[in-house]
Structures are given as structure tokens and as C-alpha cells.
Amino acid sequence: MTNRAEWLGIDIVGLISFGYRLNLQTDETYRFISKDFEDLKAIINSFMQFPSASAINRVIEWLTTVKRERLRRIIFQMMLARAAREKDAERDFYSYVKGNLDYGPDYIDRGNFIAEAAFFITAGGTPPATVICGLFFYLMHYPECYKRLVEEIRLKFSSGSDIKGDSHLMGCDYLRACIDETLRMSPPSLTTLWREHDKDDADKSPLVIDGVVIPPGTQVGMNMYSLHHNEEYFPDSYTFSPDRFLAPKAPETQEQEAARIKMQEAFVPFLQGTRSCAGKAMAYAEVSIVVAKTLWYFDVQSAPGKLGQLGEGVPGRADGRHRINEYQMYDCNSAAHEGPNLIFRPRPEAHADLGVGK
């Protein structure tokens, strides 16, 4: 699923950023975008974790010239195609920026806009794909969760075309709990996102974290995967348990309530504060629509044999990758992963709804 979900994610972000139809799902022409971004992100992540490695940046730049150039070309092509049309021709990111951000006349045509556009396409395109892949992986490994989610979706909607980003869909509590539990178990921002108290900040008061004074210029970071597996906040943290995100069924003791609030505070897949994810609402809407529509139209199962094991941990490994039921992801600012391999069988209702023959 990894490729397919990424093509979908990038198609969506191409539309919402520049009203541009990249059509990765049906046409191979621009599929290099997801692969090139993945390779470049791995390099950026290495520099983030080992800043001294940037000493060899020139060599890396030379080795990645082809990839960087073709990404730059396609993003420029999207920008030019959009700029040739009326500002309000689409309800997209471009129409908003063009009208509202006063960065000077050259900003869009030259300036930093291309860098921001590249960032937006990768930030908005791949993390939702990771959640979609992770969620289907967990549904296949926890059949009782699959059954419960399928029941919720199929009872709530009488046709697949009724599923859209509205309050009806957002009211699917179990779907939301499954998405949150996937974001907890397998957060797409898997790397440590470093922060630094700016040396030039006018506010010279010391930064204190957990009683430790952090001098200006020192980088601090918290790894989301570690936090989301801290047993103090998330007991039995390697088990996929969407129930932990559902409202309590019975009155809680004070202790239970305090533990639930603490857990909610420790759940930060989009980070918190001024530099947290700008696309959080969009991400929930996108993942909810894709998962709900898929489960409405299709019965899903894992591929047979070895193929169906893609994405699982391997028992006996001593590096933490031994859990069969944990979706394996690889450290990057937007995680890399493979699989799962799934079989989708259209339901009879799907044929009728889509108006196609069996």
C-alpha cells in the first residue's frame, strides 16, 4: 500500500496547493516525486541528527543534483501553470498566499516560495499516507478492531458517496480512535524534531525544562515514538488499543481521570505550539475519508503467505524490530515504511453505488 497511499497523498496536496492534477495514481509520469522526496528527506534527516555531517554537503548536493533538479522543475511547472490562471480560479493554497501574504512583489515569482511549496508538498503529501498504511496494517493484525470499524462505517452510511468531510463522518468515534491510536503507535514524524532557544531572542530569561536550565544555542528534542510508548502515559503501549481514546464508558475515579488527562497531554503527533502542524484538520479529514470510503466499498484482507507479512517485525530480532504486530517504520522526518500488502474485494453494494458492472 505504501506507494499507492503516497501517490494519493501527493495527488491531493498537488490539488490543494496549486489546483494541479499530478495524477500519480493513474499515470507514471510524476511518480518519481514520492521516491525523490523520500531519498532527499533521508539525507536531510541525517544532517538534522548529525549536524557535523553537513561538512560533506557539497558532495551530497552533487550526488543528488538530478533528483533535486527534477523536483524543482515540476514544482516550478505547477507554480507557473497556476500563476497563469486567475487568483481565485481554485480554492487552493496559492489563492490564499497570493491574496493574503505580503512578502513583496518578487516573493511568488522568485523569492522563497518554491522552497515553501516543496516543503508543503512533502509535509502534506506523505504523513497522511503513513497513517493510512499504518491503520490498515493494524486493522489486519487486530481483526476485532477491523470488525468493529467496518460495522461503524457501514451502519452509519447508506452509500459510499455520502462519505465526505462533514460532521457525520467526524462523529464516527471509533474511526477517530483508530486514527489516533495509529498516530500514537506509529507517528509519521518519527525523527527527533530539534528546537533551540534563539541566541538573539530579546527575552534573555533562561529556558527551564524539567528543572534543567537549557542555555541559549543548545538544541533540545523529544522523540515522539519514545513519548508515545512511555508506559507511564500509555500502558501496554505496544498493543493497538483504540479504546484508550474513546470516552470512558463508566464514571471514572479521580485517579483514572487524571491518568486519562495525562495521556491526552502526552499525545502529540502534530506537536504543539506555534510551529505545530498547519494541516492537522486537513489530515484528519483526508485520512477519515480515505479509510471510511475504502471500508464502505471493499472487504479487506492481508495478502497470503510471505507477501502478507510485509511491514511486520521479525520475531527474534534484537534491535526492537521483533514485534509482528507493530508496523515497522524507519527514522526520518516523515517516516519511511513498506506495505502492508492487502487484497481489496468490492462489496456488491459498491457496484451498485458506483454504477459499474460486477
Ligand code: HEM
Ligand atoms: C497525519 C498527518 C500529519 C502529521 C502527523 C503531521 C505532523 C506534523 C508535525 C509533527 C509538524 C511539525 C514539524 C516540525 O516542527 O519540525 C508539522 C508541520 C507542518 N505540517 Fe503537518 N502533519 C500531517 C499532515 C499535514 C498536511 C495534510 C499538511 C498540509 C496539507 C501539513 C502541513 C504542515 C505544515 C505547513 C507544517 C509547518 C508548520 C510551521 O512550521 O509553521 N501537514 N506537521
